[in-house]
Amino acid sequence: QTMVRRWARSLLNVLSLLCVRTCSLLFPQEARCGYVIILMAVYWCAEVIPLAITSLLPVVLFPLFGILESKEVCMQYLKDTNMLFVGGLIVAVAVEHWNLHKRIALRVLLIVGVKPALLMLGFMGVTAFLSMWISNTATTAMMVPIVQAILEQMYSTEEDLAEPPVAQTNVAFELEEKNAANTVGVQGKGPATVHWYSFISNGHIPDDPTAYKERELKKRTCKGLILCVCYAASIGGTATLTGTGPNLVLKGQMNELFPRNGDTVNFASWFGFAFPNMILMLILAWLWLQFSFMGLNLKQTWGCGMERTDKERAAFDVLKLELQKLGSISFAEFNVLMIFVLLVLLWFTRDPGFIPGWATYLFNRKSEFVTDATVAIFVCSSPNRIVLLFVSTSAMKEPFLPAPLLEWKVVQRRLPWSIVLLLGGGFALARGSEVSGLSRWLGQQMSPLNSVPAWAIAVILSFVTAVFTECTSNVATATLFMPIFASLAQSIKVNPLYIMIPGTLSASFAFMLPVATPPNAIVFSYGHLRVADMAKTGFIMNILGVLCVTLAINTWGRPLFDLDTFPSWANITSGNRTIFSVLPPAIRSCWKMCKWKKLHFSRKRL
Template structure:
């Protein structure tokens, strides 16, 4: 029997680090400001570095919740004159935050109707339950697809009970850990496929637009993100299913007929996804055809939310009510806003230009080696820090790095923001990992072994696909 992990010891170490980080954050910020200002850096630049250092320490060690830390830029930047209050407020009400909020509400409507569970079972059946291995493949692709459109955490919470119900009557123990891990890992990978699949994706889009002056559209993202998902998921299935030869068939739960609410929610969601994808392409997209140059993805999402709140569900209610809609993760929106405010401070204070100048020596390194170092480093960081916080901290720096070596910022930023969601080794790396670990079917040692290999696979996949796409 495998010994139960000693969670108390890990919790004690984490608690000690958090108690240390609470005063260390402002102390580090004060020291950074004094050193930089003493060496001739401008006030705004020194404040930006100091505040970023404070936020980084608190986001990584979490003495307080991440959204609480994200309130610091809202308070400090106007207080110390780096940005005015209007500029900072615009960061927290950015159109990409509205898009993310609208996406969260759309996913709530899917969950409320039960359409997401039916879609998952339909996709699993498409792969067949003829063997344990085919069941694993079905769960991986169903989870990955759903996670492209709703949050990784919600996808994991949807798929896990279905898997556990199947495993209750499944005698072959070889399938248990791989199936549970496949759900957690595929949820993280599926989130790489679309801009709304994971909050860090939108951090990239905002910083890229601010750095280059060019918008990065929904279709632009999917042109690279979907191939990454389609390449990564089969490799994951091959690795996790390597020992399942001869595993017997499984009994899948019945899903019954589609309800009116499920059909209507899926129709709204399909139209919304199509509107996102084809807003600007091809040939200017529907926004050009209809003479609506100001149309954006946030407008599409919010119109869809209003439609869901109006359309009847066939049972005397609506497809979405406000009580359900307001149960979105508001903390993620605040965290995203803090990142946008810091990125704006990087630009306005001149810190981005200073970082680019300081990193100009990197242009002597081979580009593939530099890309490999960035992606590998971000994957390691993502094992201990949240993916959104990692993206918030690194996107402005990587944009400056790309300018220093005279390449498209997307070459460094895009694979790095994807790598922020590729943390498979530790239960604390992502919410899906923690949920899988909490199921009791996977121990930390098994997750470490399986996840280490998939981390390496992720580094290779991201480097190869993004290098071919951007060079």
């Protein structure tokens, strides 16, 4: 029976290849390319196979369907944008490896204060800042145990003062143990958390309405402080070009679809647009979460001169103790911090836009030789005598040579390599759509939208993207929608960035479901939230996010990206060129000869 199954599978594979060849003869190229895109969209949404493996389907299907040659498809998987992503994440891994992000978080939280509303603001600010530079998942995984330890210490102290415990065991809350519990929770076994909202040690629930209100307030406060971390991680990742995958998808698709765009989207220009939007969204999210879970009590939030309560002192002691455990800043932490600052400065000053940058004067006079990816890889692969990010095995044996800041095996283990393949799959789809003529066909189908205002189109597509990203990866969402948005913008003669930027940012607005993004899943695994809590709060967050993006793109985004005009680099007739380029050589030569004879005959008549 096993042999029969194996032979049946082999026969099915052969028949599928024959079907593929038959389809390539019966249907036009646009339909074949559309089939590949729809197939990948279904696979990405249903997660039939890992997302990265789905991204490799164009390597197989495009050559079989006669859309692109194999060597041209494979070239799409390692482009300038991929190297920018790799370089930025290597520096982020170094920051995580030496716990520099934890030191920054604890220091800022001690400065902000431990009143619940201000503590929420501190958590959100720190999480958003760290998510700008390191992955959203790593930031959330680091911040949630800190939140958990503070909450447990705050409310266990309050309960101890309110009523002496009877046969109650005192629990020591160590962040290292919580990190281990968090790892177990992500793997699906659930974290071993201690619920601070246990009622009384004998299990009896009192009928006192005041006590009931206090317990409900504690539950809501816990939900709000836990939920603010994953929301701030998603919001913070939008502020920088390397902060999250969809931003890099936008840059890569711009370079692929509009190669003459003049590097319009770079690190500096994106930061100038997205950072103010991130600040606005963060403030609105803080106000909404405070209103939803804590109530807007200004006296309790900003009460200057008021004495700290016992639970606030307990939370402050937890933060102080954890910072003391880290000790004084080490040589490695200081060097990683300097490398990080150097990388950001080089990114900002390479091509600021309003003035020529250092790359323009030194390298880019004739062409775009040096890009943001060049800077990222330069900082990561600097010689060991200068920066010491990596050293060779032989060099490590030299006496008095300090240890490397980062070993390659650490990078191999922590770098999300699947995102590199996801980005490459998106570039392959964009190239296939262009060459097959699918992009031109989609643009023609969307031409009736000329009568709809551009801002309305941007808002509608932003909501569609925000809903779609709740069900699938944000990178996959951006990869699917960016070529379509570009074709739509060309058909209605609007700057493509006016449609593509809101769609890119909306792909990161995964606020409603635990499965929407890894930060949501990490937070949900701690057991304090229900799906309904996240869905109700996240629905308003999606609306606030789209409104903020609409405001940003129609105010400071217009002069920054020159959105009021339809740029010359977007006014390309790629359809005629690509359809002609995919014709067989014999037909192409006949076409050229007919055109030459027609021109010669018309001149002869004149």
